[in-house]
Amino acid sequence: MSRPNTHAIDVRPIEEDEFADWLRALNAGFLREPVVSAEVVEGRRPQFVPGRLLGAFDGGRCVATYRSFDQEVTAVGCTTVPADAVSNVTVTATHRRRGLLSRMMGADLAAAKERGDVVSTLIAAEYGIYGRFGYGPATTMTEWVIDVPRAGFDPRRPAVPDDGGRIDLVDAEDVRKLGPELHDRVRRAQPGAVSRTDFWWQTNTGAVTFDGKWTEPFYAVYRSADGEIEGMVSYECDDKWGDAKQPLNTAEVNWLITATPRAERALWHYLCSIDWVQTVKSGWRSPDDVLPLLLPDPRAARITTQADWLWVRLLDVRRAMEARTYGTDGELVLETVDADGFTGGRYLLEAGPDGASCTPTTRTADLTLDVAELARLWLGDESVGRLVTLGTVREERAGAARLADALLRTPRRPWCPDMF
Incomplete structure (x- = not known):
C-alpha cells in the first residue's frame, strides 16, 4: 500500500473564519464531543491571535491544531525571560504519524527564535512526544x-x-x-x-x-x-x-x-x-x-x-544561562547538541550567586549534553550526576558533574502553579 502524500496536507496559520473548524479539530484530538457551539467560538475568540494558531488542512478539513502565545517564565534568581508557550496541540486520529506535529512545531519554534524568545514552554499530555523536539521536563x-x-x-x-x-x-x-x-x-x-x-x-x-x-x-x-x-x-x-x-x-x-x-x-x-x-x-x-x-x-x-509538569525548550542558551543565578562561583564549558539547529554549540559558563556570563568558546568541553537535557537542568530541579548515570549527559572532565550540580541546583525546587 502506498504511503499518503503528507505534503498534500496544508500546514499554515489559520484565518479567523476557520476558527470554528479549528476548534472542532481540537475537540476531536482531545476526544471531546466534536461539535462547537457559536457561544464557545465567541467565548474563545480572544485566543485567536493572527499567526499563532496553526492548523493542518486535508481537503479543506482541519485535521491538526497548534497554538502558541506570549508568556514570561521566572528563572532561578527571579529574573523573567520571554517564552513561547505552546498549547492546544492535537492531531486527529485519522492523520497520525504523518509528520504534521513536526511541521507545526518546526514552524512555531523558528518563529519564536526569530521573535527573540529565550525558551518555549508546554505542559505535556503525554511524556514521550516532546523530547525529540528539544524539550525537557523542568518542574514537577x-x-x-x-x-x-x-x-x-x-x-x-x-x-x-x-x-x-x-x-x-x-x-x-x-x-x-x-x-x-x-x-x-x-x-x-x-x-x-x-x-x-x-x-x-x-x-x-x-x-x-x-x-x-x-x-x-x-x-x-x-x-x-x-x-x-x-x-x-x-x-x-x-x-x-x-x-x-x-x-x-x-x-x-x-x-x-x-x-x-x-x-x-x-x-x-x-x-x-x-x-x-x-x-x-x-x-x-x-x-x-x-x-x-x-x-x-x-x-x-x-x-x-x-x-x-512544565517542559522547557531552550531557544537561546546564552540568554537562558545568563538570566539565572547560581549556587556558587565556578566555570563550566558546556557542549550542547541541538538537532534542530536553534542553539547548539560550545559555551563557557562563568557563574556565581550574582549572575553569569555565557559565551561561545573553543575550550575543551567539561560536559556534553543535548539541549533537552540542559532544559531539564535550567531551573535547578534535576541532578547532573543522575543524568550522567543515565547516560544522557557525558562528563568529559572528572568532577565536572559535581561542580555543575553545585552551580545549577536550587535549595527549593522550582514550581509552575499553572496549566496552560
Whole structure:
C-alpha cells in the first residue's frame, strides 16, 4: 500500500473564519464531543491571535491544531525571560504519524527564535512526544489529599490567624481586581512560575464561559494586619453525607497562591477548619511544598499524584544561562547538541550567586549534553550526576558533574502553579 502524500496536507496559520473548524479539530484530538457551539467560538475568540494558531488542512478539513502565545517564565534568581508557550496541540486520529506535529512545531519554534524568545514552554499530555523536539521536563507537580480529622487541628478553636491578619470570602469580581497584582508578586519570586493573561482571570472566575457548565467556586483572601492581600484561594465543596447522617464533604482547591508563609499557613488551616469538610484536595503544588508540615500530624496528607509538569525548550542558551543565578562561583564549558539547529554549540559558563556570563568558546568541553537535557537542568530541579548515570549527559572532565550540580541546583525546587 502506498504511503499518503503528507505534503498534500496544508500546514499554515489559520484565518479567523476557520476558527470554528479549528476548534472542532481540537475537540476531536482531545476526544471531546466534536461539535462547537457559536457561544464557545465567541467565548474563545480572544485566543485567536493572527499567526499563532496553526492548523493542518486535508481537503479543506482541519485535521491538526497548534497554538502558541506570549508568556514570561521566572528563572532561578527571579529574573523573567520571554517564552513561547505552546498549547492546544492535537492531531486527529485519522492523520497520525504523518509528520504534521513536526511541521507545526518546526514552524512555531523558528518563529519564536526569530521573535527573540529565550525558551518555549508546554505542559505535556503525554511524556514521550516532546523530547525529540528539544524539550525537557523542568518542574514537577504534586497533589496531596488531607484527612482532616487526622490532621490534628483543635476543632474548638476558630481558624482565625494569630498574627493580626484575617481571612474573608470574596466574590469573583474582587478576584479579578485583586488577583493579578498578587499573582504577579508571587510568580516573580517563584522559579518556574509563568505569567497569567487577562483571559486566564476571565475564564477562571466565570466572566467568560464556554459551555454553560460553570460552577461558581468559593474565593477566600488572606489580609495581613495592615490590610495587604498576601494570599488567595479558589476552592469548591461537594455535598456528600454518610448513611448515619455524618458529613463526608470534600473541599477541592482549584488554585492557591500566597506571597508570605503566614498567608499560606492561614489559608490551609482555614480550609481544614470548614464545617462538614472531612477531606481537602490540594490541587497542583510544588513537590517540596511545606503543606504537610503545616499540619499538626503531617501523615494526614498523602500524595495522590506526582508527575512531570512544565517542559522547557531552550531557544537561546546564552540568554537562558545568563538570566539565572547560581549556587556558587565556578566555570563550566558546556557542549550542547541541538538537532534542530536553534542553539547548539560550545559555551563557557562563568557563574556565581550574582549572575553569569555565557559565551561561545573553543575550550575543551567539561560536559556534553543535548539541549533537552540542559532544559531539564535550567531551573535547578534535576541532578547532573543522575543524568550522567543515565547516560544522557557525558562528563568529559572528572568532577565536572559535581561542580555543575553545585552551580545549577536550587535549595527549593522550582514550581509552575499553572496549566496552560
